[in-house]
Amino acid sequence: MQVRRPDDRRERIRVLSEALMGLADRPVKVMEVCGTHTVSIFRQGLRALLPPTVELVSGPGCPVCVTSQGEIDAAVALARLKETTVATYGDMIRVPGSGTTLEEERSRGADVRVVTSADQALSMARSDRNRNVVFVAVGFETTAPATAAIVIDAWREGLDNFMVLNLHKSVPPALEALASDPEVKLDALLLPGHVSVITGMEPYRFLPEKYGIACAVAGFDAEDIMLALVEVIKQVREQKPRVASLYGRAVRPLGNAEARNAMERVLTLKDASWRGLGVIPSSGYSLREEFSRFDALDRLGITVSSTPPPKGCMCGDVLKGLIDPPSCGLFGAYCTPAHPVGPCMVSTEGSCAAFYRFLRGRRTDWEH
Amino acid sequence: MCLAVPHRIIALRAANRALALAGAVETEIRTDLVPGLKEGDLVLVHAGFAIERLLPEEGEELERLWEEVRELAGPQTR
Numbered sequence: 001m002q003v004r005r006p007d008d009r010r011e012r013i014r015v016l017s018e019a020l021m022g023l024a025d026r027p028v029k030v031m032e033v034c035g036t037h038t039v040s041i042f043r044q045g046l047r048a049l050l051p052p053t054v055e056l057v058s059g060p061g062c063p064v065c066v067t068s069q070g071e072i073d074a075a076v077a078l079a080r081l082k083e084t085t086v087a088t089y090g091d092m093i094r095v096p097g098s099g100t101t102l103e104e105e106r107s108r109g110a111d112v113r114v115v116t117s118a119d120q121a122l123s124m125a126r127s128d129r130n131r132n133v134v135f136v137a138v139g140f141e142t143t144a145p146a147t148a149a150i151v152i153d154a155w156r157e158g159l160d161n162f163m164v165l166n167l168h169k170s171v172p173p174a175l176e177a178l179a180s181d182p183e184v185k186l187d188a189l190l191l192p193g194h195v196s197v198i199t200g201m202e203p204y205r206f207l208p209e210k211y212g213i214a215c216a217v218a219g220f221d222a223e224d225i226m227l228a229l230v231e232v233i234k235q236v237r238e239q240k241p242r243v244a245s246l247y248g249r250a251v252r253p254l255g256n257a258e259a260r261n262a263m264e265r266v267l268t269l270k271d272a273s274w275r276g277l278g279v280i281p282s283s284g285y286s287l288r289e290e291f292s293r294f295d296a297l298d299r300l301g302i303t304v305s306s307t308p309p310p311k312g313c314m315c316g317d318v319l320k321g322l323i324d325p326p327s328c329g330l331f332g333a334y335c336t337p338a339h340p341v342g343p344c345m346v347s348t349e350g351s352c353a354a355f356y357r358f359l360r361g362r363r364t365d366w367e368h
Numbered sequence: 369m370c371l372a373v374p375h376r377i378i379a380l381r382a383a384n385r386a387l388a389l390a391g392a393v394e395t396e397i398r399t400d401l402v403p404g405l406k407e408g409d410l411v412l413v414h415a416g417f418a419i420e421r422l423l424p425e426e427g428e429e430l431e432r433l434w435e436e437v438r439e440l441a442g443p444q445t446r
Contacts, residue, residue, distance in 0.1 A: 005434045019440035036371050061370075089415070117416020119398055139415075142370040145401050146417045194370040197412065197420045227430065230437055248427020250372075250412055250420055259401040259419060 009223070016226040017049040023233045024051040029185065030232060031178070031321050033171065034192035035062035035349025036220055042358035044222040054229065057321030058351035060174050060277060061192055063139045063167075064091040065319060065343045065350045068273045069307040071167050072097040072343075077302045078134050078165060079110040084300070086165075087121035088136035090114045091347040094340065098307050118146040122153055125162035134296040136165045141198040144168040144285055145259035148266035151287065151294050163296035166286055169272055171195050172203040173283035177274075179211040184320055188214035188232035190225065193247045198263075200255025201243050208241035216244040217251055266291050275309060275343065276316025315342035318351055325352040332356065372414035374422055377407055388413065 006012045032038055038058045041047065047056060060066045076097045079086040086102065093102040093112060106112040111131075115121050121135035137147040147164060154162040171192060178184050191204055196217045207213045214235035218228035224246065231244045245251060263285070272284025287295050297304065309315065313335070314328035325331050325344065335341040337353055344350035375388035375397065384400040388411070398417045399405050411418040 004431075004438065015441040016437060018442065019437045022440050022442075034370055063370075117398075119416050140370060142372065142414050142419065145419070146398070146415050149398065149400055149417065192370060194372045194412070194414060194419070197372070227433055227437070230440075231433055234436070244429055244433075245427060246430045246433065248425065248430060249423050252420070256401060256420055258403055262401065 012223050013049070013226065016223060016230065019230055020049075020054070020226065020233070021051050023230060023237065024053040026237075027053050027055065028187045028233055028236050029055045029057065029321075030188040030190060030229065031057050031059040031186050032190040032225075033059040033061040033175065034190070034195070035065070035347065036194070037061070037190055037192070037218065037225065038351050038354050039349055040220045040222070041225060042354040045358075046222055046225060049226070050229070054233070057324070058318070058354075059178065059189075059321055060274060060319045061140075061171070062344070062347050062349040062351075063143070063169065064095060064347040065315060066169060066174075066274045066276070067092075067095070067138060067167055067343065068275050068304075069098060069309050070273070070304040073099070073307055074297065074302050074304045075102060075136050075165055076100055076105055078296055078300060079105040079112050081132070081300060083130070084132045084134060085111040085113060085124055086134050086136060087113050087115045087124055089116070089138060091349070092136055092138055095343045095346045096310065096340065118143075118150045122150045122159070122162060125154065125159050126157070129159075129161055132161050132163060132300070134163045134165055134300075136167065138167045140169055140171050140192070140195050141263070142192075142194040144267060145198060145256075145262050148262040151266045151291050152262065154294060155291060160293065162294065163299055164287065164294050165296045166267075168267065168285040169274065170269065170283050170285065172199070172206075173280050174274060174277060175204070175207060177277050177280045177283075178320060179207060179213055181320065183322060186213055186321070187236050188216075190228050190232070191215055191217045191243070193217060193219050193250065196247070196251045196255065198256050198259050200251070201245060201253050202255075204243045208235075208243060212241050214241040217247050219247040219250070273306065274319075276319035310341050313342040315344045315352070318344050325355040328352070332360070370414065372412040372419060375411055375413045375418070377405055377409045377411060379407060380405070386418075388418075
């Protein structure tokens, strides 16, 4: 079956915008869970095309943003150890811990390296067996299988100088925490496309069934996101919430079993602390007993303390969609992408950074 | 963080690796999370690992939704 839609992209967007205007005759609060969606919505100016009844809020879908203060401090403590390399995805290096950032530690001589693939961290461990290499494993289900794959490699190769600071978190339990929070009150969720590539659709069924929340798994183009909004608003109007699949070119209903097998072999669920959301049961991944010798915290004797977030920082409320970033007293004045206070301003996917980058100069309500 | 980029597999290599092309950039990627990949396959790559094959078709739900969108948007829709 051929999709019958206008050939011209601009015409498609116009048609979608018009359909949304017609549909959204009542207030609907929609949370986009994925940081990549957040950035896409801002970059493509989608907010301007939505009817005023549609309230879009960003959720806890930026892994760097939900990493707790204590976990950042642990990464910094690892970077301070002698004969130790810390390898991390780029966004992590600028997130302020209680004292410094990984970037500041690097400027003082620590060996902190940015990688774009987990595999590069493993190569570092292979090339110098006399140094400990700690991979800061941050991310959701999209990213966790890659960590599992390199831990299996390290285990096979007996690479004992390779370790992982495992900060991986699981998306569905965080959505349950939000869905059951009486303060948050969501009508609909745009589910994360690339997390769903791994998990499939099944882990989200409880959202419509138990909480009556309309859901759509969405891709990342402007029209993907607008179509998903049409779908969830339709579900809300008809009072028939379900999990719609609108990213069929990438997401199979049962997800990627091979990737989940790798995760299952190496990782197990534990309670985890999320910035803004607190401790959520079975929402973080830790290494299974068989692979515990790759756990950097155990091996190097570092503990994760429960440290409060920076004073005045409202990242927690932003991550729950309770406030928009300009409502935070620090936003734009004391907290900017050049001098971030909280992680939502650091990560390019954070909603504070997105508001700052894309709406600065167009809105003045944060000029306190 | 969960950004994934479509790549075309150019050549399979040993040890669960392949050379893949995105735009003009060739990269070596890991293929262990998507078994049975062949040269020419289009895959989504995240953090250096292929995480799924991309299919040309969009899926039934999306096709049906477009029909509804056209109706909602009114008769002037081409």
